[in-house]
Each structure stands twice: as C-alpha cells, then as structure tokens.
Amino acid sequence: MMAATTAGLRVRLAIVSPYPPRQCAVSAYTQELVRALAVAAPQITVSLWSVDSTPVADHRPDVAGVIPAADLSGYRRAAQKLIRIGADAVLVVHEPGPHARHLLGLTAELTRAGVPYLIAPHELRWSVRPDQADTIAALCREAAGVVVLSEAAEKLVLAARMAPPERIAVIPYGVPPELTRPPSSDVDVRPELAYLLADRAPGPLLVTTGPVHPGRGVDVAVATLPLLVRRFPGIRYVVAGADDDLNAPLPGARYRAVLRRAAAARGIDERLHLLDAALAPPETALLLHAASVAVLPDLDPGITSSAPLVDALAAGLPVVTTAHPFARETSGRAPGHLVPVPPANPEALAEAVGDVLDKARRRHSPNRETDTSVTSAEHLAGLVHFVLLHRRHAGRTTGARATHR
Numbered sequence: 001m002m003a004a005t006t007a008g009l010r011v012r013l014a015i016v017s018p019y020p021p022r023q024c025a026v027s028a029y030t031q032e033l034v035r036a037l038a039v040a041a042p043q044i045t046v047s048l049w050s051v052d053s054t055p056v057a058d059h060r061p062d063v064a065g066v067i068p069a070a071d072l073s074g075y076r077r078a079a080q081k082l083i084r085i086g087a088d089a090v091l092v093v094h095e096p097g098p099h100a101r102h103l104l105g106l107t108a109e110l111t112r113a114g115v116p117y118l119i120a121p122h123e124l125r126w127s128v129r130p131d132q133a134d135t136i137a138a139l140c141r142e143a144a145g146v147v148v149l150s151e152a153a154e155k156l157v158l159a160a161r162m163a164p165p166e167r168i169a170v171i172p173y174g175v176p177p178e179l180t181r182p183p184s185s186d187v188d189v190r191p192e193l194a195y196l197l198a199d200r201a202p203g204p205l206l207v208t209t210g211p212v213h214p215g216r217g218v219d220v221a222v223a224t225l226p227l228l229v230r231r232f233p234g235i236r237y238v239v240a241g242a243d244d245d246l247n248a249p250l251p252g253a254r255y256r257a258v259l260r261r262a263a264a265a266r267g268i269d270e271r272l273h274l275l276d277a278a279l280a281p282p283e284t285a286l287l288l289h290a291a292s293v294a295v296l297p298d299l300d301p302g303i304t305s306s307a308p309l310v311d312a313l314a315a316g317l318p319v320v321t322t323a324h325p326f327a328r329e330t331s332g333r334a335p336g337h338l339v340p341v342p343p344a345n346p347e348a349l350a351e352a353v354g355d356v357l358d359k360a361r362r363r364h365s366p367n368r369e370t371d372t373s374v375t376s377a378e379h380l381a382g383l384v385h386f387v388l389l390h391r392r393h394a395g396r397t398t399g400a401r402a403t404h405r
Contacts, residue, residue, distance in 0.1 A: 011045070011088050012045050013037075013089055013091060014048075015030060015093065016051060017049075017093030018052060018093070019031060019048060019052065019060075023211070023243070024242070025122070028278065029122065029173070030048075030093055032174060032176055033377060039377070040377035040378040040381060041377060041381035048064055050067065051099075052066055052068070070102075075102045075106040079105070079107075079108075079109030082115065083115060088116075088388055090117040092143075093120045094122060095122050096128075100135050103135075103139060117144060118147055119139045119140055120148075121148065122305070124136075124304045124305065125303055126325065127302040128156075140157070140167075144167070145387055146162075146167050146168045146169065148169070148171075149171070149305040150172060150304050150325075151170055152305075152328075153170075154170050156304055169383050172310070173307050173376065174374070175311065175372050176281035176284075176285075176311075176372075176373055177373070178282045178285040179281065179314045180314050188282075189282075189283055189286060193277075193286070196287075197290055201236060203232055203233060204235050204292035205235075205290060206292065206294075207237075207288065207295070207312075207317075208239045209284060211243070212255065212256065216297070217297035217298050218239055219262055220297045220299070220343075220345070220349060222259055222263050222266070222272060224347075226266050229268065231357075232354070235271060236272075237271055238275060240277065241277075242278040288315035289317075293317065293360070294308065294312035294318070295320050295349070296319060297341075298324065298343065300322075300343070301322060303322070303324040303326050304325050304326050306321070309326065309338075313330070313337060313338065319334075319338045320349065321341070323340035339352045
C-alpha cells in the first residue's frame with residue numbers, strides 16, 4: 001500500500017487512545033506506534049488525543065487533547081474539535097472497560113461530518129461479554145477500516161460478525177528495535193531493576209512482563225516455584241509491570257499483596273520480585289536478555305493477542321504460555337521456542353518450565369524477522385492512505401480493503 005502514488009500524500013491523522021501517563025498495554029502500544037509513525041511515515045502529522053482520567057496538566061506535551069474517560073459528552077466535544085482542526089482521518093484505539101461505549105458518541109460525530117475513522121479493538125477475546133461485543137460491532141459498523149493484531153483476532157471479528165472481511169486489516173504488534181539486538185550497557189535503568197540485574201545468583205531467572213492484574217495468572221506461576229526449586233535451587237522470578245486498575249476487578253496493589261502472601265506461605269518469598277513499573281523498551285530489553293524463560297500464565301484461554309509474548313520471542317527468549325488462539329498462531333513462527341500449557345495448572349506449568357530450562361542450554365538468536373514497530377507503522381500508514389485515496393476517488397467514505405500479513 002505504500003505505493004509511489006501515496007508516498008507524497010500529506011495526512012493529518014488524529015489518534016484517540018489511552019496514552020501515558022496512563023500505564024496499560026494499550027497506552028504502551030499507542031506510544032510506540034506514534035514513535036514509529038514519525039520514522040516510517042513522516043508525511044503523516046499525528047495529533048494525539050488521550051482517553052484518560054488523570055488531570056490535563058499531568059499529560060505529556062505531545063498530547064493535543066484529553067478526553068476524560070467517564071465524561072460521556074466529552075467524546076462528542078472531542079470529535080467536534082477534530083472536525084474543526086481539519087483531521088483527514090482518525091484512528092480510534094479501543095480497549096474494553098466501563099467507558100468503552102462512550103466512544104460511540106465520538107464516532108457518530110465523525111461519521112456525520114464525513115471524517116473517516118479506523119477502529120483498532122484491543123484485547124479481543126473469545127470470552128468477550130455480549131455487551132462488549134455489541135460495542136465493538138457498533139464501532140466497526142461505520143468504520144472505514146478495522147485494524148486487528150492477529151489472524152486469531154480476525155477470525156473472532158468475522159465469527160461474531162462485527163465487521164465484514166473486506167474492511168479488516170491484520171497489522172501485528174510492532175516490536176521496538178531495542179528488543180532484537182544486544183542491550184546497550186549505557187541504558188538509563190531505574191534503581192529497582194538495576195539491583196535485580198546486578199544479582200549474579202547462579203540459577204535461572206523467570207520473568208513475566210506487562211500489566212499486572214489477576215487475569216494474568218501470576219499467582220499460578222508463584223505456585224509453581226516450590227516445585228521448580230527442587231530441580232533448580234537458585235531459581236528466581238521477576239514480575240515487571242504496572243497495575244492496570246481501570247479494567248481489573250482487583251486493584252493491582254491488592255493483587256501484589258496477595259502474591260506476596262502466597263509466596264511467603266510457600267517459603268519462597270525471597271525468590272519472588274515484584275517490580276511495580278511500566279518498563280521502557282530499553283529496560284524491557286535488558287530484563288528479557290538477562291532472563292532464562294518468559295512465563296505468561298494468563299487465565300483466559302481465549303486471548304487473541306499478547307505484547308509480552310511477542311516481545312519475549314523477539315528478544316530470543318523461550319516462552320511458556322497459556323494455550324490460547326494467539327499462542328497457537330504464533331507457535332508456527334517460533335518452533336521449539338514457545339510451549340503452550342493449560343490455564344490455571346501449576347503442575348503443568350512447572351513441568352513445562354522445567355523442561356525448557358533443562359533443554360535450553362543456549363538461547364536462540366533474537367527473532368529479527370519479527371515485524372518491527374516501523375514495519376507495522378508502514379502498514380498502518382498504507383491503510384490510512386488507501387482509505388483517503390479511495391474516499392477521494394469514490395466521493396464518499398467506503399470500506400478499506402487490506403490484507404497485511
């Protein structure tokens with residue numbers, strides 16, 4: 001889609017999404033996307049509109065506007081501002097949550113004004129509630145294109161009839177370039193992480209990265225540690241990620257307390273390290289390159305995307321993960337380096353991790369064939385260009401036909 005006929009097309013793209021200082025998987029995705037778009041598609045001028053509940057004064061200077069997450073009328077007002085500033089197209093990054101349906105006010109205003117929008121629904125799961133599925137379907141109805149992160153997500157959208165196939169574009173997670181090369185020694189690392197990495201204990205290091213909430217199944221991994229200690233006396237486990245309190249029934253701070261109590265009750269509290277922080281890509285690279293195995297024991301077997309899984313494989317790290325659609329899709333591209341296990345089964349998880357540690361005498365090379373963030377941004381830029389050129393040619397908003405694989 002990045003044909004010569006589109007390369008010079010100047011585009012004003014507005015992105016509506018959670019964004020830092022909000023710490024969640026979706027805000028991290030959007031932050032990396034904005035960075036990569038500046039490299040991959042400088043002809044696209046990005047205007048960032050953050051959906052958040054933090055005060056405007058706390059936001060980064062690159063944020064053009066803030067939509068209070070719970071303010072129903074704020075979404076329509078934001079759309080009217082986007083129309084007034086002359087946005088050519090809008091990318092709406094959707095996350096499930098109590099206020100997701102408010103986005104319909106924004107998309108209705110855009111549709112009324114003839115401004116095409118793309119919808120990028122995140123955290124699509126086969127266990128999606130009917131009301132959530134209805135919201136996604138309503139957002140997709142007038143969208144010029146629907147951006148999903150995997151073929152598994154595409155199958156879900158088609159099976160639920162949320163959008164027709166000709167309007168779905170599969171654009172995988174981008175991988176920050178820091179993950180696919182040896183980490184730099186001069187990275188600015190927060191003290192807690194530096195302390196953990198400086199520990200030269202003669203045993204394997206397990207890691208779980210990404211937002212922390214009960215659905216991640218970290219408690220299942222904690223339950224495996226006593227089983228693994230028998231085979232690997234020096235084993236340690238680092239959980240690095242920020243709390244995701246907005247969409248989790250149990251606040252992250254309380255969940256961490258649960259994990260600490262569980263570790264203490266099992267006598268392995270000194271082996272568990274909970275790092276409450278959303279790591280920057282260079283820090284994530286340092287941690288993943290120092291680790292032995294990534295452990296991703298999510299409780300939901302219906303997951304269709306996972307940034308921590310993609311990041312770990314890109315860094316050359318073996319992954320033991322819950323068997324879900326995205327894991328099955330990804331395993332074909334990472335033979336021998338991704339081991340799926342049943343959810344909520346400490347014994348199966350311990351056996352799989354132990355087998356990986358026994359066999360992985362040497363790490364595999366970083367997966368340099370994994371889509372980088374720049375490649376994913378190029379695909380998105382191509383889709384935006386296609387939508388605008390097709391719209392100008394047809395004289396009206398139409399569906400975007402795309403098949404990025």
